[in-house]
Every structure is written in structure tokens, then in C-alpha cells.
Amino acid sequence: MPSLRLVPFSELTPAGALWLHDTAASRALEAQALAAHPPYTLMARAGLAVARWTRALAPHARHIWVAVGPGHNGGDGLAAAAHWAMAGCQVTAFLWGHAKDLPPDAQTAFASACKSGVQIQEGVALLPRPDTTDVKPDVVVDALLGLGHHRAPDERLRGWIAALNAWRKQGLLLAIDVPTGLCSDHGTLLGAQAIEAHATLSLLTLKPGLFTHSGRQHSGEIWFDGLATSAHPLPPAAGATASLTSRALARSLQAARPHQSHKGSFGDVWVVGGATGMEGAATLAASAALQAGAGRVLVAPLSGQREWAARPELMWRSISELLNPGVVERATVVCGCGGGNAVARVLPELLQRAPRLVLDADALNALSADPALSRALSQRAGRQQLTLLTPHPLEAARLAHSDTAHIQHQRLHSAQHLAAQTQACVVLKGSGTVVAQVGHLPWVNCSGNARLSTPGSGDVLAGWLGGLWSQRPDTAPEHLSDLAAAVVWLHGCAAELADEASARGSSALPLLASQLPDAMARAVDALSATRP
Ligand SMILES: NC(=O)C1=CN([C@@H]2O[C@H](COP(=O)(O)OP(=O)(O)OC[C@H]3O[C@@H](n4cnc5c(N)ncnc54)[C@H](OP(=O)(O)O)[C@@H]3O)[C@@H](O)[C@H]2O)[C@@H](O)CC1
Numbered sequence: 001m002p003s004l005r006l007v008p009f010s011e012l013t014p015a016g017a018l019w020l021h022d023t024a025a026s027r028a029l030e031a032q033a034l035a036a037h038p039p040y041t042l043m044a045r046a047g048l049a050v051a052r053w054t055r056a057l058a059p060h061a062r063h064i065w066v067a068v069g070p071g072h073n074g075g076d077g078l079a080a081a082a083h084w085a086m087a088g089c090q091v092t093a094f095l096w097g098h099a100k101d102l103p104p105d106a107q108t109a110f111a112s113a114c115k116s117g118v119q120i121q122e123g124v125a126l127l128p129r130p131d132t133t134d135v136k137p138d139v140v141v142d143a144l145l146g147l148g149h150h151r152a153p154d155e156r157l158r159g160w161i162a163a164l165n166a167w168r169k170q171g172l173l174l175a176i177d178v179p180t181g182l183c184s185d186h187g188t189l190l191g192a193q194a195i196e197a198h199a200t201l202s203l204l205t206l207k208p209g210l211f212t213h214s215g216r217q218h219s220g221e222i223w224f225d226g227l228a229t230s231a232h233p234l235p236p237a238a239g240a241t242a243s244l245t246s247r248a249l250a251r252s253l254q255a256a257r258p259h260q261s262h263k264g265s266f267g268d269v270w271v272v273g274g275a276t277g278m279e280g281a282a283t284l285a286a287s288a289a290l291q292a293g294a295g296r297v298l299v300a301p302l303s304g305q306r307e308w309a310a311r312p313e314l315m316w317r318s319i320s321e322l323l324n325p326g327v328v329e330r331a332t333v334v335c336g337c338g339g340g341n342a343v344a345r346v347l348p349e350l351l352q353r354a355p356r357l358v359l360d361a362d363a364l365n366a367l368s369a370d371p372a373l374s375r376a377l378s379q380r381a382g383r384q385q386l387t388l389l390t391p392h393p394l395e396a397a398r399l400a401h402s403d404t405a406h407i408q409h410q411r412l413h414s415a416q417h418l419a420a421q422t423q424a425c426v427v428l429k430g431s432g433t434v435v436a437q438v439g440h441l442p443w444v445n446c447s448g449n450a451r452l453s454t455p456g457s458g459d460v461l462a463g464w465l466g467g468l469w470s471q472r473p474d475t476a477p478e479h480l481s482d483l484a485a486a487v488v489w490l491h492g493c494a495a496e497l498a499d500e501a502s503a504r505g506s507s508a509l510p511l512l513a514s515q516l517p518d519a520m521a522r523a524v525d526a527l528s529a530t531r532p
């Protein structure tokens with residue numbers, strides 16, 4: 001058997017992107033792999049991969065339970081159970097159904113588990129819960145359902161999910177391939193409940209649903225094993241649904257500043273926003289652009305108020321100065337942060353003239369409210385003027401004339417539709433931010449945590465996007481989504497570094513937006529400090 005790769009996905013990035021495959025794409029690869037190997041080969045590899053992973057995460061575990069579903073996901077669990085038992089663990093497999101009803105490969109795994117001394121309980125009505133048994137397993141494994149889970153859990157399955165989740169506080173709760181109850185394509189819940197695993201080992205392919213919407217919450221730490229189905233350890237890009245952001249991507253967009261550089265070398269960013277009472281939003285975006293390395297950052301506050309004390313490095317100007325001939329044509333413009341209704345007045349000219357435009361917050365709301373503005377937006381691409389839109393789900397819903405639930409239900413598709421509708425590069429924010437652009441595989445971001453759900457966080461992201469873009473004004477249209485995805489990754493990485501530095505534990509408190517530019521700068525420093 002070819003050697004297995006058993007590494008966390010975050011360690012697999014030096015070569016570049018990791019691909020994500022939805023159910024249809026995963027099934028296509030699975031069919032190819034099954035056709036290329038003798039029966040049971042893939043499940044045997046899956047079982048070994050799960051067993052090694054479990055031993056790596058819980059080397060001292062002596063007592064393991066596995067909840068075995070009616071399909072191949074259950075077969076993977078049984079194949080792993082055989083290895084745990086052979087390694088001397090006390091293992092119990094609780095079967096949802098009866099062994100005779102399992103698919104052929106899973107029956108082979110069942111036979112192997114029986115031979116290895118796994119205790120079997122068939123046709124179990126409900127997995128025991130911590131309050132109904134004196135037995136205390138060190139590890140409980142969800143091998144109920146994987147890729148074949150396509151309908152909302154019924155009452156019995158909900159009971160199993162609740163029982164498995166009840167073990168979360170007692171020991172390690174691990175999921176094979178996909179946490180049961182989670183949609184592997186969209187990261188939504190198929191019903192009201194899903195397994196909340198400490199860690200998930202995705203097999204053969206990485207599924208987009210693990211990383212977006214509720215995916216991160218339910219998958220825990222995500223690991224990957226490609227089951228050595230090709231010469232390369234990673235599944236091929238062909239047929240991929242999306243790419244996963246990575247440290248390598250972010251690093252590829254950061255260049256050392258040349259010795260003979262000056263502020264004119266790094267471009268001008270103009271921040272247009274900050275209507276009355278919301279000047280802070282514009283200041284946050286401007287601070288981020290500055291920290292990202294823009295040459296000069298000029299703020300044109302819509303309120304007319306100038307926050308001189310906020311950052312002495314910033315310059316404060318009027319909108320009319322930005323609109324002077326030749327000024328906006330050389331600038332990278334970040335527009336909309338705290339823009340209020342006033343931003344609608346400046347948008348027509350910015351849409352017409354700005355070569356590089358980041359539109360956030362109220363600029364997006366103004367676009368959704370005015371068909372003439374959305375037409376002007378979609379015409380920009382034809383003039384080789386590039387646009388980045390950074391909506392959160394509600395703003396995306398307004399732009400798409402839809403509702404937030406619809407946007408969130410299929411985040412990847414929503415971002416892609418919006419990109420097609422606007423002819424812009426779309427950054428759909430939220431857990432597992434999606435970056436989409438017509439003609440390119442979308443990105444799904446894997447960094448970040450709930451520390452970023454705090455006011456002003458999006459302003460900082462928009463400002464940093466402008467700041468990096470101003471240093472790379474010649475970014476080709478086909479590379480704009482790479483630039484955006486790299487910044488999104490950094491934004492998330494800043495929150496992860498803040499977690500590591502905190503004594504309070506994971507995501508206990510938000511990372512204030514005013515601290516975020518510095519935290520992102522530390523994330524950039526960490527990029528250069530680590531190996532390629
Ligand atoms: N093929 C291979 O060699 C490899 C496969 N691999 C592994 O296989 C997994 C996919 O296997 P799978 O296709 O058998 O699907 P799986 O999720 O186990 O269950 C399907 C069963 O569940 C049932 N069911 C569905 N929904 C239900 C519900 N709500 N409540 C109750 N039952 C429900 C469904 O019934 P049906 O809908 O048909 O009535 C059917 O009987 C994949 O995730 C990975 O772990 C990889 O290791 C690579 C090698």
C-alpha cells in the first residue's frame with residue numbers, strides 16, 4: 001500500500017492551494033479511485049488513516065467508542081475500529097442497523113472488526129449517553145453519515161447526534177469525513193442539529209462545507225487524508241469546487257520594500273466615508289491602508305469632520321480634491337465605510353473614473369437601492385476598471401435582491417452569482433469568507449475566528465485591501481481575487497495570533513477593530529519569520 005499522508009491541512013500549504021470538492025466532485029473522484037483499485041482498498045486506507053489520526057490526537061486513549069452508520073462512512077469507522085483493537089484498545093462499535101445490511105466493503109470492515117476483538121452492538125436504538133452509563137470512553141467517534149447524508153435527520157438520528165454531542169465534555173469527539181448533520185457542500189445544518197466535533201478527518205477530498213457557514217463550528221480542527229489515490233498526495237484541481245486560502249498565498253503577495261523606495265512608490269489610497277457620527281469607520285479603514293503599506297493615505301470624510309488626532313500620518317481632504325482632474329485616476333479608492341446616505345452622491349463619479357475601487361458597507365447599500373448605480377458598476381469591467389465588493393451577508397442579500405437566509409444557504413454560489421451580476425470581485429464575509437470572481441475558482445478562507453465579529457472589523461479589511469492594492473496597481477484582473485483572498489487570510493490570521501497571545505482562552509473576547517491593523521501587521525511579520 002502506498003504510504004499515507006497524515007498531516008493537518010495547514011501544513012500542506014507550501015506547494016500552494018488546497019482544493020475543495022463538493023459532493024458531486026468528490027463522488028466523481030471517488031468513482032475514479034474505486035475503479036482504479038481492488039475492492040476494499042479505499043476503505044482499508046480510510047480505516048488506517050482514521051486509526052492513525054486518532055492515535056496521534058489521543059495517544060493514551062484506551063477505551064474507544066464508534067457510532068457506525070448504515071453506509072460507507074460507517075464502514076470507515078469499522079475499519080478503524082479493527083486497528084484500534086489490534087493496538088490493544090478496548091473498542092465498542094454501536095451499529096445503527098445490522099451488519100447484514102451494510103454495503104459490501106463495510107461488511108468486509110465489519111468482519112475485520114469482529115476478528116480483531118471489537119465489541120459489536122447491532123441495531124442499537126440509541127447510543128448510551130454519559131448520564132445513562134458508568135463506562136467512560138476516552139474517545140467517541142462519529143462514523144454515522146458522511147457524503148451520503150442528504151436529508152434532515154429524523155427523530156432517531158437526532159437522538160444519536162445529541163447523545164454523541166453529550167460526550168463532548170467527557171472526552172474527545174471525532175468525526176470521520178464530515179460531522180453528521182452538516183451539509184458537506186454548504187456548511188449548513190441539514191436539520192436542527194449536527195455533531196460538534198473536536199476534530200474532523202476529511203477523506204479523499206476536502207469538502208467546502210467544513211470551512212464555511214456552520215462548518216468551522218461543527219468540524220473543529222480539520223485534518224485531511226487524500227487516501228493516496230494519485231501520485232500526488234493532494235487530489236487534482238480538475239473538477240475542484242473552490243480553493244482554500246493558505247499562508248503560502250498570503251506570503252506570495254507580500255514583497256520586501258526596496259531600499260530605494262519612498263512614499264510615492266506605494267501609491268495613494270483615498271478613503272471616502274465617515275458620514276456624521278461614523279467618522280471612526282473611515283478612520284479605521286484609513287489606518288489599515290496605512291499599516292498595509294500604502295504610500296499616502298488621504299481621507300475624504302463625508303461629514304466634513306476631520307479627526308486629526310486619530311492618526312497623525314493620515315491626510316484629510318475634501319471630496320472635491322479627490323475629484324480634481326487626474327487625482328482619482330491615479331488613486332486606489334476605498335469607499336463606503338461609515339458612508340451613510342451621503343455616499344450615494346459621490347458614487348456616480350467614482351464608478352465612472354476610479355481605476356481601482358473597493359466598495360464596502362453603505363456604498364453597497366447605495367448600489368442596491370439605485371439601479372442606475374448598479375448599471376454603472378457592471379459597466380466598469382468593460383473599461384478595465386477593477387472593483388472589489390466586500391459585503392456581509394445582509395449587504396449581499398440587498399445587492400442580489402434576495403434575503404440573508406438565501407445568501408447564507410449557499411455561500412459559494414451566492415458569491416459567484418453576485419460576481420457575475422456585478423462583474424466585480426466579491427468578498428462575501430462571514431465564517432469561511434468566500435472570494436469570487438467570474439472565470440476563476442472561488443476561494444474559501446480557512447483562517448480567523450469569532451474574535452473578528454466586532455464593529456469596525458470590516459472597515460479594517462476594506463482599508464487593508466486598498467492598502468495592498470495601491471502597492472500593486474498593475475494587478476491583472478485575473479489575479480484580483482488572489483489579492484483579496486490573501487488579505488482575507490491575513491485578517492483571520494491576526495485573530496488567530498491574538499488567540500495564541502491571550503491567556504483567556506479561545507475567542508473569549510473580541511479583537512477591537514482599532515487593534516486589528518497592528519495585529520495584521522504582526523501576521524505579516526509572522527509570514528516572513530516562518531519557512532516558505
Ligand atoms: N466508497 C468508498 O469506498 C469510500 C467511501 N468513503 C466514505 O464513505 C462515505 C460515503 O459513503 P456513502 O455513500 O455510503 O454514504 P454515508 O454517508 O455513509 O451514508 C449513506 C447511508 O445513509 C443513509 N442516510 C442518508 N441520510 C440519512 C438520514 N438522514 N437518516 C438515516 N439514514 C440516512 C442512506 O440511506 P438512503 O438515503 O439511501 O435511504 C445510506 O444508507 C464518505 O463520507 C466516506 O466516509 C471514503 O472513505 C472513501 C472511500
Ligand SMILES: [K+]
Pocket residue numbers: 073142143144145146175176177178179180
Ligand atoms: K461522520
